[in-house]
Amino acid sequence: MTEHRWTELAAPYALGSLDPGERAEFERHLETCASCRVEVQSFREVSGLLARGVAHATPPAELRARVVRYARRARPAILPWAVAAAVVLAILGGFGYWRAANEARVLRTRFDVAQSQLDSTKYVVAALLDSSVAITDLAATGKAPSMRLYWNRARNIVVVAAFDLPPAPAGRTYQLWAIEKGRAPVSVGTFNSAPSGRPVITLQMPAGVQPEVSAVTEEPAGGSPQPTQQPFLVGSWRSRS
Amino acid sequence: MAAGDERALGELYDRHGSTVYALARAIVGERADTEEVVADAFGQAWRTAGQFDPARGSVTAWLATITRTRALDLVRARGRRSKVLARAAQESDAGFATPLASSDAPDRDVERQETRQLVTRSLGELPEAQRRVIELAYFGGLSHSEIAAELKEPLGTVKTRLRAAMEKLRDALSPRIRQVEP
Numbered sequence: 001m002t003e004h005r006w007t008e009l010a011a012p013y014a015l016g017s018l019d020p021g022e023r024a025e026f027e028r029h030l031e032t033c034a035s036c037r038v039e040v041q042s043f044r045e046v047s048g049l050l051a052r053g054v055a056h057a058t059p060p061a062e063l064r065a066r067v068v069r070y071a072r073r074a075r076p077a078i079l080p081w082a083v084a085a086a087v088v089l090a091i092l093g094g095f096g097y098w099r100a101a102n103e104a105r106v107l108r109t110r111f112d113v114a115q116s117q118l119d120s121t122k123y124v125v126a127a128l129l130d131s132s133v134a135i136t137d138l139a140a141t142g143k144a145p146s147m148r149l150y151w152n153r154a155r156n157i158v159v160v161a162a163f164d165l166p167p168a169p170a171g172r173t174y175q176l177w178a179i180e181k182g183r184a185p186v187s188v189g190t191f192n193s194a195p196s197g198r199p200v201i202t203l204q205m206p207a208g209v210q211p212e213v214s215a216v217t218e219e220p221a222g223g224s225p226q227p228t229q230q231p232f233l234v235g236s237w238r239s240r241s
Numbered sequence: 242m243a244a245g246d247e248r249a250l251g252e253l254y255d256r257h258g259s260t261v262y263a264l265a266r267a268i269v270g271e272r273a274d275t276e277e278v279v280a281d282a283f284g285q286a287w288r289t290a291g292q293f294d295p296a297r298g299s300v301t302a303w304l305a306t307i308t309r310t311r312a313l314d315l316v317r318a319r320g321r322r323s324k325v326l327a328r329a330a331q332e333s334d335a336g337f338a339t340p341l342a343s344s345d346a347p348d349r350d351v352e353r354q355e356t357r358q359l360v361t362r363s364l365g366e367l368p369e370a371q372r373r374v375i376e377l378a379y380f381g382g383l384s385h386s387e388i389a390a391e392l393k394e395p396l397g398t399v400k401t402r403l404r405a406a407m408e409k410l411r412d413a414l415s416p417r418i419r420q421v422e423p
Contacts, residue, residue, distance in 0.1 A: 011407035012385060012400070016309070017378040019386050041298050045418040046411050047309070048302030050379060051264040052353070053337050053360035059262035063276055067254050068247055070280040071287040 006036055014043030128152070128159060136214060138235035145197070147233050149176075149214055151205060158188055160201040165193040168218055175219045176203060177227060178211035185215070190223040212236060250287055257300065258283075261308050268312035268380050278315055282308040299419075313382035337364050337376065356417050363413035371406035374399060 009026045012018050018026060030036055132154040138147040144164035151158050160176060168174055173192055177185040189203035205211075215231030217224075258279070265278040285307050286293075293303055364372060377383045377391060389399045411418065 008404055011404050015378045016382060017384050017403060019384045042411060042418060043407055044298060044302045044306060046407060046414055048299060048305040049356065049360050049414050049417055051260050051301065051305040052357045053364055054263045054267045055337065057263040057266040059258055059279065063279060064251070064254050064258065066276065067280050067283045068250055071250050071284045072247070
C-alpha cells in the first residue's frame with residue numbers, strides 16, 4: 001500500500017467512517033506513522049469544530065448538577081492533582097491551546113536569547129575588526145588577573161577581555177578608568193566577571209577622551225565618580241594603526 | 242473526588258456543555274437520551290482525563306469525539322436511526338445549523354461566535370452532495386459502505402466525496418486549528 005493511500009484514510013478514520021477491516025489496518029499503520037497521526041488529529045479538530053456548527057439547543061439548567069453527580073460516581077479513584085491541574089489549565093487557557101502557546105513562548109524566549117547573544121558577538125567582532133582599533137594590555141605586575149582592551153576609536157567602543165578575573169565580592173563591582181595626563185580619571189563603565197573568569201564586555205569610551213592610560217579598580221556596586229582604591233590592573237595605550 | 246476536581250469539571254461543563262448538548266441532541270434527538278449522553282460523555286471525559294494531552298489536540302476535539310461515540314452507541318443500542326439519518330431519509334433539514342438559524346444563538350464569547358459563523362459558512366460552501374455525505378457520517382455514524390448504500394452511490398464516489406469535503410473543511414477552518422504534536 002502506498003503512503004498516499006494511507007493518508008487518504010485519515011479523514012474517514014477521524015470521523016469513524018472506515019469499514020471495520022480498513023479501520024483495523026489503518027490503526028496498525030498509525031502505531032508506526034507519526035505523520036498520519038498528525039493528519040488524523042487535524043481531522044479530529046475539524047470534527048470538533050463541526051460540533052460548533054450544530055443547530056443550537058439549550059441544555060436544561062439542572063443538567064450541570066447531574067453531570068457533576070454522575071462524574072463523581074463514575075470516577076473510580078481520586079483524580080491525581082496533576083490531571084486536574086492539566087484539565088483546569090487546558091480550560092482556563094482556552095481549548096487546550098495553552099501548552100502550545102506556552103511552548104511557543106519558551107521557544108521565542110530561547111530564540112531571543114540566542115539572537116541577542118549572536119548580536120552581541122557580532123558587535124564585538126565588528127568592533128575588533130577595524131583599522132582604528134587600539135589595544136592595550138592591563139596587568140598586575142605580570143600575575144593573574146590580566147586584561148586586554150580593544151578601543152575602536154571610530155565608534156568609541158571599548159571591548160574588555162579579562163582573564164582569570166574572579167567575580168567581584170558581593171556589593172562590589174569593577175570599574176574601568178580612562179586617564180589622560182594631568183587630568184582626573186574618567187569612568188568608562190562598570191562591569192563584573194563571570195564565574196569562568198573570562199568576561200568579554202563592551203563599554204563606551206566617553207566622547208572626547210583620549211586616554212594614555214587605563215586602569216581597573218574595585219568599587220562599591222554602581223561604581224564611583226572617582227576611583228576610591230588603588231587600581232589593581234593598569235596599562236598604557238598603544239595604537240596598532 | 243476532591244472539591245477542586247469538581248470545580249474543574251464544573252468549568253469544563255460551563256465551557257463545553259452547550260456544544261456537547263447540541264451535538265448529542267442532533268444525533269439522538271430525544272431529550273432524555275440527550276441528557277444521558279451528555280452525562281455519559283462528561284463522565285467518560287472525566288475518567289480518561291489522564292490520557293488527554295493538550296499538546297496533541299484541543300479539548301473541543303476530544304470532547305466531540307467522546308460525545309459522538311457515546312451518542313452513536315446509544316442510538317445503536319436503542320436500535321434506532323439517528324435523528325439526522327431519519328431526517329436525511331426524508332430529505333428535510335439536517336443537523337448542522339443553516340446560516341440563518343445560527344444567528345438565533347447569540348454567544349457572549351466573541352471567539353466562539355466567530356468560530357460558529359466560520360463553521361456554518363464553511364459547511365454552506367460545500368457542494369450539497371459533499372455536505373450530505375459529511376452529515377451522514379457525522380450524525381449518522383455511517384461507514385463508507387453504509388453511506389454508499391443509503392445514497393445508492395458507488396463506494397468510490399462516497400469515499401472521494403467524504404475526503405474532499407473534510408479537506409475543504411480543514412482548509413476553511415485552518416485559522417481555528419493549530420498544529421499538533423505527533
